[in-house]
Amino acid sequence: MFLLAVGFLRPQGHPLWLNPPIAALPYIVLTFGLVFGWYFASSRMILSLLLLTLADRALVFFPADGTGQTMVAMTAFLVPLNLLAFSILKEDSVTSIRGLTRVIVVLAQPFLLLWLCLPEQQDLAVSFTQEIIPSHYTTWAAIPQPGLCAFAVALSLHSIRFVLHRDPMESGAIWALLTVFVAYHASRYGWQATNFFMAAGLILFVSLLQSVYRRTYRDELTGIPGRLAYDEAIGQLGRKFSIAVIGIDQLTHYANTHGRPVSEQVLKLVANRVHTTCAGGQAFRTTGEELTVLFPGKSARETLVPLETVRKAIDAINLFLRGQDRVWEKQWGTRKTGSCDQALPLSISIGVADKSEDDTTPSLVIKWAYRALYEAKGAGGNVVKRVEGNVNPARRSHAGSGRIIANSEYGA
Numbered sequence: 442m443f444l445l446a447v448g449f450l451r452p453q454g455h456p457l458w459l460n461p462p463i464a465a466l467p468y469i470v471l472t473f474g475l476v477f478g479w480y481f482a483s484s485r486m487i488l489s490l491l492l493l494t495l496a497d498r499a500l501v502f503f504p505a506d507g508t509g510q511t512m513v514a515m516t517a518f519l520v521p522l523n524l525l526a527f528s529i530l531k532e533d534s535v536t537s538i539r540g541l542t543r544v545i546v547v548l549a550q551p552f553l554l555l556w557l558c559l560p561e562q563q564d565l566a567v568s569f570t571q572e573i574i575p576s577h578y579t580t581w582a583a584i585p586q587p588g589l590c591a592f593a594v595a596l597s598l599h600s601i602r603f604v605l606h607r608d609p610m611e612s613g614a615i616w617a618l619l620t621v622f623v624a625y626h627a628s629r630y631g632w633q634a635t636n637f638f639m640a641a642g643l644i645l646f647v648s649l650l651q652s653v654y655r656r657t658y659r660d661e662l663t664g665i666p667g668r669l670a671y672d673e674a675i676g677q678l679g680r681k682f683s684i685a686v687i688g689i690d691q692l693t694h695y696a697n698t699h700g701r702p703v704s705e706q707v708l709k710l711v712a713n714r715v716h717t718t719c720a721g722g723q724a725f726r727t728t729g730e731e732l733t734v735l736f737p738g739k740s741a742r743e744t745l746v747p748l749e750t751v752r753k754a755i756d757a758i759n760l761f762l763r764g765q766d767r768v769w770e771k772q773w774g775t776r777k778t779g780s781c782d783q784a785l786p787l788s789i790s791i792g793v794a795d796k797s798e799d800d801t802t803p804s805l806v807i808k809w810a811y812r813a814l815y816e817a818k819g820a821g822g823n824v825v826k827r828v829e830g831n832v833n834p835a836r837r838s839h840a841g842s843g844r845i846i847a848n849s850e851y852g853a
Contacts, residue, residue, distance in 0.1 A: 442647065443616045446640035447623065451632060467497075467639040474646045482534040484543060485527045485610065486649050490642050491547050492527075493621070496520050497638040499551070500628075514569040515554050517588030517625055521595035521618055523547070528602065528614055583626045592622055607664070609655060613648025617641040660726040662705060663712035671725040674735055675803050683736040683744045683795040684803065685722065686810040687715060687751070690788045690822035692730050699762060704730075706768040711755055711789065718754045720747045731814070733807075741795035741827045748791050748825045756823060760785040788823035790814055 450463070471490055478486030496516045503509035533540045557566045570585040579586055596618055603611035624637035660667035666674075689711055696704035708730065715732055716724040722734040722744070736744045759771040761782040768785065792813025794806050813828040820826075 442640065442644050443620055446620060446637060450636040450640065451630075463636065467635055467642075470639050470642045470646060474642055474649075477646065477649065479535070481649065481653055482532075483649055484533050484535045484540045485530075486645060487535050488527050488543055488547055489524060489617075489645050491544070492520060492523050493638045493642050495547070495551055496621070497624075497635050499554070500625075500634050511558055511566050511569065512554060513583075513625065514585045514588060515557060515566070517584040518569050518591045519550060519554075520621060521588075521591045523550075524614055524618060524621075525595040525598055528599065528611060583629055588625075592618060609648045609651035610645075613644050613651075617644045617648075620644060660712075663709045663726050665712050665716045665732075666723070666725045668725075668727045671727050671733065671735075674723055674725070678735065678737050678796075678803065680799065681738050681740070681796060682803075682806075683739050683741045683793055684806045684810045685734040685736070685744060685748055685791055685793040686807070686814045687711075687732040687734065687789050687791050688730065688814055688818065690790055690818065691786060695785065700766060702766040703762060703768055706766075707760070707785065707787070710758070710760070710768070710770065711787070714754055714758070715751055719751050722747060736795075739795070741793045744793050744795075745825060745827060748793060752789055752791060752823065752825055755787060755789045758787050760787050790817035790822045791825040792817055792828065793825065794828045 471494060474490045475487055478484075478490070499512050499516045503512040527543075530543070531539075533543075535541065535544055556562060569587050571587065573586045573590065576586075579589060582589055584592075596615060599611055599614045599618065602608070603615065618641075620637050620641040624634040624641070627634045627637055658666055658670040689707065692704050692707060695707055712724070712726055712732055715734070719734055721739065722736045725733045725735070727733055734748075760768060761771060762768055762785055763782050792810045792815070794809035794813060796803075796806055809828045813826040816828075817824045817826040
């Protein structure tokens, strides 16, 4: 979207009939952003749009000469820092006391800037335009050095937060900041700064939708698809499928010995490794300590090889506990283990079953898969067990009880 804005919103290069729709886009983005921000109780979205609108109006009402230069310098300094503050502060509804306080703070900033533009406040306003390094290094920029520093700090911290949390809103904030930075330079080349502020708001709006989708369909702890995504996927499996249930052999022991934070870190690591290594399968965390993997169009026998690959991948993990609750994985080329680091052996047991008859329900297949999982754990763990259900009318009573009709075993 950033590249499309740079390429599409230039002064020439698009048909004249597109000018009215482009002129209407800022109002459309503002309206939809505020409505969805209100609907999803996202004060960050609402405050960001208000901030971008105020910054845009400041550039429109104060051309870049005289007082306008001071206004540009101050808004270029405050916009990135405000966007950074919105990401750090806990999300809240604008109708709450904290939300209303934040709205008041944002709306009060234009009055503060107007006050700083008064002649008697010139000594304070000049701090937004002072040189930090020799000026010839920043002659390319349309904003003073304090503003450049504010953009650099905000981009750096947003990037760090994105690496740590992988939140779509942080990714959107990075690209929105870049778009705002272009907006401050747009007038140099005859472009409309308003269009780029609009593009920044649109990026934040799409990021909000991505974040909501992730919270809805992704498990909060592990980050892999959760219960709602599982319910939708299981309704689309078709006539032939297999279901595998994966349990971590040591998880209960680690929870009892080291506490819940350690077991949650182990579960998160295993879930992400299963999600990335299980070829042909869709991994989900619905509830509890087990993971469920769906294999559309595959029999249980066909899933043994990819499941065995997953088992070996987990078995090869070198996991250590540092201190009381810090779990870390030792990989090739990483730092050596410390004298106080405690090894955490890790293995998984897997039970898998498939739909053997047309009238076999997914819930029955899941029962068989759990039965196979318990058999795998009972055999010592670190093993893959397959169960084939048979719902032949003559043997329906056995199938209904989840009896293992046939099973094969892979493992250590």
